[in-house]
Amino acid sequence: MKKQWYYFKNMCREITEYKCSIWFWFGLRVITQTVLPLMQLLLSAQVIQWLLAGISVEKFLFELAIWVTSICLIDVVNNRLMFYFETESDVFRLSIMMKITQVIYNIDYPLIVSEEGQKIYSEANSLVGSPAQLFGRFIQELSRLLSAIIGILMYMSLVLQVDQLYVVIISLLIAGLLIFKWLHKKIAPKIMEETSFNNKQSSYMRRLYGDLRLAKDVRLYQMTGWFSEIQEQITADYRKLMKPKNKLVFAENTFLSFGIILITVFAYFQSVQLIADGQLAVSEFVVYIGAITLLASTITQFVNQVAIMDRDLSEMKYYDAFMNQTPIFNHNQGIDLPTSDISIELKNISYTYPNQTKPTLKNLSATFKAGEKIAVVGENGAGKTTLIKLICGLLQPDEGEILINGQPQAAFNIQTYYELFSAVFQDAFLLTYTIRDTIVQGLPFDDEIYQRVLEQSGVDKIIAQLQLGDQTQIVRKVSTEAIQLSGGQLQKVKLAQALYKDAPVLILDEPTAALDALAEDEIYQDYLRFSQDKLSFFISHRLSSTRFCDRIIYLKQGEITEVGSHEQLIAAEKDYYRLYEAQAYYYREVVQLELEAESEKEAFKNEVGGVI
Structure with missing residues (x-):
């Protein structure tokens, strides 16, 4: 209960931050929702009283006009407020969506890319997906709950004037219904877990029905009957799984119906006696019986809204968890950022991805001097991109530290730190x-x-x-x-983007992986030409860029196994040499064969076509 109260205060704070004046209109909405049915009830009683009193037609019509006008005005205000809150609720939802968006853009990278981070974001984002989600419906649901509470108090005050016994009956009815709602809440997780697989089966079958790739097989192999049997079994399993909930719903409805019947019978029995004894006027009887009917429906509304509010506040935990994640990097005041002659030192850094046991990088140490051109190469999965993410400040080492001009990475404000880097990644998103x-x-x-x-x-x-x-x-x-855009054109646009930012450290993380050898060489020549005064990192599993770099770092299974220039590593005849020779063979032999085949194809086309 303490947690629910915490979430309720948080929601009210969000509403207040969105628009403080909304609470005034909210209060007016609750009043009109509550007063309108009471006014309609009192009018019926008043008409009977006027008729029994034998007032003149003129006075009757005048009094009736005042009542009807008042009810119409309240109804107009109520409808206007209904439309107002439909709009405001949706705009409030969009404002929360923007807050979530702002957080997702500024939250530390590890908190969003991990499996747990994606889950937390997805759960929070689901609360603003449509007007039917939490932040689109909460304001109106809260107004219905408060209207129900006020309505119960108001109608109870009317019926208690006749008999105090109603306090006991109504209390038992409310208590019973709340117990049923508690039982629903208790069995809901179990039923959700049991029906989850069944729902996946049903969803899978629905996708199959519309899959054109399967249409031929369905007809040729006469699979319709088989599919029908599977669907019938899924439906039968679902009914079986839902039996406990259906039984509880039946018991709840039976209890509610019995309670309402009991209250109504008691009310009629007692009111007839009171009328016979002259203690209850006919007009009062109308108010009394009407109040009993409204009280019964309001109690049902109250209990349902309590259950809905409990669910709503439980969903707030997803929003709270997302908005209050503990930062990983430094978001406070940091030391001044160097603007030129950037050097980077790695001191014994290691990194293991979440939910993994084997480290991606192990005890790496290296120093990169200002203005150097560094190639980071190795086979797929060697840890090249992970190393770059660590240098960029997107990930944090599990062990060791990264120094920028001798200062620890953590000493800089992370948002300011990002100004050091212009990066072009392989997965260029437009x-x-x-x-x-x-x-x-x-x-x-x-x-x-x-x-x-x-x-x-x-x-x-x-x-x-x-x-x-x-x-x-x-x-x-x-x-x-x-x-x-073609692959080469896209990379030129990404190059222009990096050049426009003009950061002191340039990073190219396999941006040319999707290009052919000639296009790749052209792009790398562009990058090299405009990186003369920058510390530059060229990451690739292809070795077309390495010959232009000052030093080559060869990564193997998360460790630096070779460091040197292209000539030095070729002379060493280790992993770099073998990888280079394998790729060189491809470009010398395979590409040459492809060019020869293309040439023969063109010659053949000319022979067949002839020349006019």
Whole structure:
């Protein structure tokens, strides 16, 4: 209960931060929701009283007009507030979505890429996915709960004027219904666990029915009957699993129906006696019986809303867990960032990914001097990308430390620290914007720098061929007017992006893996040409870039096994030499055969076609 109260206060704080004035309209909404059915009930009693009193038609119509007008005004206000809260609830949901988005953009990288981090984010994000989710419905559900509470108190005050015994009956009814809701909550996890596999089976079958790849087999092998049997079995299993819940629902509905019948019978029996004894007027009888009916429905609403509110507050734990994750890196004031002559030292660093027992990197030590061109090579899975993520501050070593100009990485504010690096990764992700937006990436726009970057990267030649120039969009799935960049063109855009940021450390993490050898060589020549004054890292499992670098770091199973220039490592005839020779053979032999085959194909086409 203490935890639920904590989550309730958190939700109320979020609502207040969104719009403090919403609480005034919230209170008015609760009042109109509660008062409206009571006013309608009292009008019925008042009409009877007027008729029995024999008032004049003029006075009757005048009094009736006042009552009807008042009820209509309350109803208009209630409906207007309903539409207001439908809109505000959705905007509130979107504001929470933005808060989650801001956190996901600024949260430490390990907290989002891990399996646990993805789970926490997914659970929090599910609360804002639609108006039916927690942050889209909570305000209205809270208003219904408070309306039910006020309604119970109001209708109880009316019926207690007739008999105090109703306190006992109503209390027993509420207690019984709350017990049933508690039982529902208790068996819910077990039923969810048991039905989870059944739901997966059913979902899988539904996907199969619409899979065109299976359509031929279904017909040729006459699988319809078999599928029907499987679906019937899944349905039968589901019914069996849901039996405990269905039995509980039946018992709850029976208890509720019995309780309402008991209250109603008792009310009619007692009211008839009171009317016979002259202690209850006919108009009071209408109010009394109407209050009993409204009380019964309001009790049901109250119990249901208590269960819903309990569920809502339980879901708040996902939001709370996401928003209050403990930072891994330094987000406080850090030391000043060096702006030139950047050197990086690795001192005995090791790293093991979460849920893994074998370390990806083991006891690495190396020093990278300002202005050096470093190639980090090795076979797939050697730990190259992990090393770069550690240097960039995306991951934190389990052991050892990383020094920037002699200062520990942790001494810098992490957001400031990221300013040191311009990185181009293999998995280049394109946003649904223009070429210019992709290059600038939200940095302050400087036209002089921008034009120079276009020329240096060769992107100016690309946009010169486009009708919309650098305003051309580059994600075709989103915009029909967008273009599809080739691999080489994309890498030139990414080069322009790195050049525009102009950070002192340049990192290329296999950006050319999807390109052919010639295109790869051209891209690397571009990068090398514009990295003369930077500490640069070239990461690849292909060795086309290594000959241009000052030093080569060879990684094998998470350890540095070779360090030296291309000539030195070739002379050593170890792993680097063997990998280089294997790739060189491919480029010498296989590529040559492909070129010869293409040449023969062209000659054959000319012979067959002839020349006119």
